[in-house]
Amino acid sequence: MELTSGILLGIMVLAALASIQFYKGRKWNLQLMYHYLQSIEEVVKPEDKDYVWLGGYIGFRAVYKVNRDNIRKFEYTLTLLPRQSLFYFPIALLTSRHDKLYVVIKPFAQIKREAHLIQKGYYRMRPDIENEPLLQKEIIEVGGRKYEALFEKRRDVENLKALLESLPKPHNVKHISLTPKTNVFYVLMKPEPETIREDVEKLLRFANERIKESPFSS
Numbered sequence: 001m002e003l004t005s006g007i008l009l010g011i012m013v014l015a016a017l018a019s020i021q022f023y024k025g026r027k028w029n030l031q032l033m034y035h036y037l038q039s040i041e042e043v044v045k046p047e048d049k050d051y052v053w054l055g056g057y058i059g060f061r062a063v064y065k066v067n068r069d070n071i072r073k074f075e076y077t078l079t080l081l082p083r084q085s086l087f088y089f090p091i092a093l094l095t096s097r098h099d100k101l102y103v104v105i106k107p108f109a110q111i112k113r114e115a116h117l118i119q120k121g122y123y124r125m126r127p128d129i130e131n132e133p134l135l136q137k138e139i140i141e142v143g144g145r146k147y148e149a150l151f152e153k154r155r156d157v158e159n160l161k162a163l164l165e166s167l168p169k170p171h172n173v174k175h176i177s178l179t180p181k182t183n184v185f186y187v188l189m190k191p192e193p194e195t196i197r198e199d200v201e202k203l204l205r206f207a208n209e210r211i212k213e214s215p216f217s218s
Contacts, residue, residue, distance in 0.1 A: 040196065040200050114150075
């Protein structure tokens with residue numbers, strides 16, 4: 001196929017745009033990573049920390065040893081959209097939709113009962129919940145969004161609902177759960193630079209006050 005001057009010019013323009021997007025997108029993602037890392041660390045105040053780079057400008061995983069109040073460990077994984085890629089970024093908006101923050105809090109108190117709130121329509125492939133056949137189910141509304149509640153006792157879901165309603169943007173939380181088998185408090189959410197500190201503060205307070213006191217730990 002013979003390249004015309006128009007096609008060649010088009011290729012050169014796309015190459016230039018891709019190069020510009022790479023440097024701008026890389027800078028944006030690096031700034032986001034630094035902001036989230038700094039903000040979360042300042043709130044959690046770990047006694048020890050470990051970071052794992054996920055490669056490129058995708059994000060990182062952090063493991064914090066806290067050993068304070070009711071929190072033994074605070075772990076999170078941040079994955080960012082590929083803003084540095086002119087061509088893949090639009091595809092990622094359709095598939096991944098947004099940046100993601102996966103939080104796992106490991107308390108000292110033993111979680112005795114299972115409870116989940118899952119935003120309706122969020123998952124394309126439903127997560128595997130081992131005890132799902134044994135859990136009660138109902139649909140509730142939080143912050144104008146519908147959530148599927150799975151629980152052993154209703155008061156557990158009411159407490160998770162109250163936590164979501166206390167957050168600056170409740171709809172950013174896609175899945176929140178307490179799992180006795182692994183003894184973890186788990187949150188999958190869309191992080192935002194403006195609200196990340198308050199979000200993390202509320203999660204820590206919930207683990208320190210609500211999980212420690214019950215209903216989950218007794």
